[in-house]
Amino acid sequence: GAGVSQSPSNKVTEKGKDVELRCDPISGHTALYWYRQSLGQGLEFLIYFQGNSAPDKSGLPSDRFSAERTGGSVSTLTIQRTQQEDSAVYLCASSLDSSGGPWYFGPGTRLTVT
Amino acid sequence: QQPVQSPQAVILREGEDAVINCSSSKALYSVHWYRQKHGEAPVFLMILLKGGEQKGHDKISASFNEKKQQSSLYLTASQLSYSGTYFCGTYRTASKLTFGTGTRLQVTL
Numbered sequence: 724g725a726g727v728s729q730s731p732s733n734k735v736t737e738k739g740k741d742v743e744l745r746c747d748p749i750s751g752h753t754a755l756y757w758y759r760q761s762l763g764q765g766l767e768f769l770i771y772f773q774g775n776s777a778p779d780k781s782g783l784p785s786d787r788f789s790a791e792r793t794g795g796s797v798s799t800l801t802i803q804r805t806q807q808e809d810s811a812v813y814l815c816a817s818s819l820d821s822s823g824g825p826w827y828f829g830p831g832t833r834l835t836v837t
Numbered sequence: 838q839q840p841v842q843s844p845q846a847v848i849l850r851e852g853e854d855a856v857i858n859c860s861s862s863k864a865l866y867s868v869h870w871y872r873q874k875h876g877e878a879p880v881f882l883m884i885l886l887k888g889g890e891q892k893g894h895d896k897i898s899a900s901f902n903e904k905k906q907q908s909s910l911y912l913t914a915s916q917l918s919y920s921g922t923y924f925c926g927t928y929r930t931a932s933k934l935t936f937g938t939g940t941r942l943q944v945t946l
Contacts (some may be wrong), residue, residue, distance in 0.1 A: 756933060765839065766879070766924065766936040779933065814878060823867050823886075823928055828878035 725749075727829035729815050735835045736805055744800040744832045748817030755798050756818075756826065757790060759811040766814065772798060773821045805836045838862050840927050840937040848943045849915045857910040857940045859925030868901050868908040869926040869934060872919075879924060882910075915944045 728747040736742050748755050757769040768782035772792045783789070787806075792798040802809055812833050816826040840861040849855055859868065867886045871879035885901035885908060896913040908927075912919055922941050926934035 758936075765939050766926075768933055768935070771933045773932075821932055823884070825881040825884060826869070826871075826926075826934065827881065828871075830878050 727815055727817050727827050729813075729829035729832050731832060732830065733833045733835075735837060738807060738836055739804055741801065741803045742805055742834065744802075744813050744834070746798045746800070746815030746817075746829055748796065748798070748815070749827055750796075752817035752819055752827075753795065754818045754821045755792060756816045757798070757800050758814045758816070760814060760831075761811045769800070769813075802834075805834075807836050810834055810836045839935060840925055842923075842925060842937040842940045844940060845938070846941040846943075848945065849912075851917060851944055851946055852914050855912045855915060855942065857912075857923050857925075857942070859908045859910070859927070859937050861906045861927050863906065863927075863929055865901075865903060865906055866928040868899075869928075870899055870908075870910050871924045871926060871936075872921045873924065874921040882923075912942070915942075917944050917946070920944045 730745045753774045755772045758766045760766050770790045771779040787803045790800045812831040814831045815829045818824050818826045840859050843858045847855055869884050870882040872882055873879040883899055885899055887903045899910045901908045908925055920943050922939045924939050925937040
């Protein structure tokens with residue numbers, strides 16, 4: 724596709740369940756980023772992948788959060804044992820590389836933990 | 838540390854001008870600006886690199902003063918389509934962006 728895609732667009736889950744969020748970056752983009760945005764708030768960094776380098780996981784809020792990127796393309800963010808405070812919009816972005824060029828965001832996944 | 842944007846919110850009439858500021862306490866490599874409409878993903882506006890560069894995008898322009906660690910976004914003759922939340926994003930090294938606190942802009946008739 725032409726842009727970054729994310730699925731699902733909406734996810735409602737019960738507290739304690741695990742969820743997987745998917746991101747398909749723009750083809751050829753080597754850098755991929757996950758951020759989250761709580762209601763009315765700014766963009767909080769979670770994790771960053773660049774090519775085959777080890778990911779920068781410094782923004783993951785707890786060990787319940789993990790992410791992987793397979794084949795340098797699709798990425799999956801997994802949240803285990805979800806808590807109500809995990810409710811947010813999870814945004815994925817990609818860029819051509821990590822040299823500082825423009826980022827392209829996906830439409831986000833709205834996660835609601837009940 | 839998160840860059841601070843000012844003002845936090847502004848309401849304009851169509852045709853008026855606005856300035857949004859972004860200040861960082863750390864030295865910067867470059868600054869990005871994005872606009873996010875309600876319920877949508879942020880959309881890239883422009884990048885500014887070191888050197889006091891000023892760039893333009895339609896009637897939106899920006900400047901970057903690396904010594905002051907500040908960037909400003911200028912919206913001229915605002916249109917209804919300019920409404921949204923504006924975020925600056927700063928690079929200290931070329932890796933990930935740290936986004937500012939956001940400025941909510943509303944343009945009315």
